[in-house]
Amino acid sequence: MTHIAxxxxxxxxxxxxxxxxKAGYQVTVIEREAxxxxxxSFANGGQISVSHATPxxxxxxxxxxxxxxxxxxxxLLYRLRADKDQLKWAMQFLQECRADRADDNLVQMVRLGLYSRATLQQLRRNIDIQYEQQTRGIxxxxTSQAEFDAAVAPTERMQELGCERHFIDVNTAASLEPALYPIAHKxxxxxxxxxxxxxxxxxxxQRLAQSCAAAGVHFMYNTEVLALNTDAHSNRPxxxxxxxxxKGENAQTFSADSHVVALGCYSTALLKPLDVHLPIFPAKGYSATYRVNLRAPHLAPFISLIDDEYKLVISRLGDxxxxxxxxxxxxxxMDLNSVRCAAITERVRFLFPKGIIAxxxxxxxxxxxxTPSNVPLIGRAHCGQVRHGSENVDATFDNLWLNTGHGTLGWTHACGSAKAISLLMQGEKPPVKFDFIGV
Known part of the structure; x- marks a missing residue:
């Protein structure tokens, strides 16, 4: 049986x-945390948001x-630092800000998002997995006319691509989510x-990991991946x-037939010695989790919300x-910036002053x-500069795959990306028109 790490x-x-x-492989997962x-993935915004695809x-x-x-x-806070990797990433980011590039990237993310949301829904039908899910929409x-006007074109583009994001008036918004009534006039x-x-x-x-383990997947926690060792004498990398x-032991060697790198920001340093250059840079995101005021639970939202002006997502997770x-x-x-934390709470107090215990x-x-484009990297690794859509390239690895660079939409795109990489590794073409790499 083929063994995949x-x-x-x-x-x-x-x-x-x-x-x-599920495809029949022997699988080992290696993770440095316990x-x-x-x-x-610990405390993100909690949304499966195809509609949040504007790069x-x-x-x-x-x-x-x-x-x-x-x-x-x-x-968005960009700290000027003497870091050539950050500067290179920023220059690539500016190139992706062109209207034609932004549209192409939005198309990629909507297609992957629709596929991934359907894949998650199928998974939920197949197994009994509970994770405080809400299927009430987003x-x-x-509260800014300029931000609303700026959302018109992307929304219409998403509609063309099959994402059912529709404009609604203020009264409808407040009717759908009564917690917005106190600020409806704004x-x-x-x-x-x-x-x-x-x-x-x-x-x-965590619950899917338990299901994986019950199905035979082996998890090696508290284990750091130090290096990928390559064969210089092979015809292909x-x-x-x-x-x-x-943890607590000396370095040792582990072998598998194929390998999938899903290490997020830490994928970059691991692959650089192999001459695989990923355009990934860490964007530190913040979250705040509040207890709902159980004396007035209706004053905290049940529908998941996105405050585009302040770039915040809001999700009800139980109480x-x-x-x-x-x-x-x-x-x-990884330091918490108290100013940025306070800004989140200030906005939440404005929106739902009586709905949460601040x-x-x-x-x-x-x-x-x-990634500069916001589009993740899914497919075979190859030497040189890696970007989505880099197909038919030289020096493609025969047993090294990438599933990384998901940015702010890792939870949204996770199931679709995982299903797609499993199909690619079986030699099949995933049923989504997406710019996979190295295939």
Whole structure:
């Protein structure tokens, strides 16, 4: 039986393991943390949001970024650092801000999002998995006329691509989500996508990992991946083993037939010695989790929301409200910035002043693996500069695959990406028109 090593046990790695074992492979997952979903998948915004496909890189972003440059609480904060990798990524990001590139990237993300949402829904029909899911749709709401006007063209483009995101008036928005009534007079418009969903990505990943283990997937937790070892004498680049270091032990060698890198931001450093250059840079995202005021639970939203002006997503998870968003480009720094945390709470207090217990907040931060285009890298690894759509390239590895770079939409795209990579590894073509790499 072919043995596949999946590197990383976030939501992307665990879903990859699930679909590979369903395809009949022997699967081992290697993870440096003590359990699944303890890094970027731990406390994210919780949305399955096909409708949130407008890339960060679009024609309006450069001017906004300049305006936000010295604002500590800016939705997008780019810290100027003496880091050539960050500078290179920023230059690539600016290239993706062209209108034609932004449209192409939106198309890629909507296609993958629709496929992935359908794949998750099929998974839920197949197995009994509960993760505080809500299937009430997702609403984008706007308190800024300029932001609402800017959403018109992307929304219409998504509709053309089959995403059922529709404009609704303020009264309809408040009727769908009564928690918005207190600020309805400040709203200028909204859109609603009825088939989008929300849920606890951490809980989903851990419970799916349990299902994987019950089906025979082997998990090696507390184990760091140090290096991928290649065979220089092969006709094609080939990984013959992995150097790993279990916690408290010396480095050792682990072997498998094929390997899938799903390490998010940490994929880049691992692959660079193999001359595989990933355009991935960490974007530090923040989240705040509040207890819902159980004396007035209707004043906290049940429908998952997106506040486009402040780049925040809002999801009801049981008796808690999760609010997540913003992007800070500051390398691999994991410190919580109190100013940015306070800005989230200030906005939530404005939106739902009586719906949450503000002093109950738990703040969290995680590193999202962002490509300049926002489009993830799914397919065979190859030497040189890797980007989505880089097909028929020389020096493609025969047993090294990528499922990484999902940025802010890792939870949205996880199941579709995992199903797709499993089909590619079986020599099949996934039923989604997406720019896979190295195939």
């Amino acid at each position: 999946v590197l990383g046990a976030g939501v992307v790695g665990v879903t990859t393991a699930w679909y590979l074992q 359990a699944a979903a303890m890094q970027t 960060w890189a679009n024609p309006k972003t450069p001017m906004k970024a300049l305006k936000w440059l010295f604002r500590e609480d800016a939705p 609403m984008h709401f706007y 709203l200028v418009g909204a859109t609603f996508t009825s088939r989008d969903e929300s849920g606890n990505a951490h809980l989903f990943t 080939h990984v013959h083993s992995i150097t790993i270091r279990p 808690k409200l999760r609010v997540a968003g913003t992007a800070e480009f500051n390398g691999y720094n 002093n109950s907040v738990d703040y969290w931060t995680g590193l999202r693996p962002m």
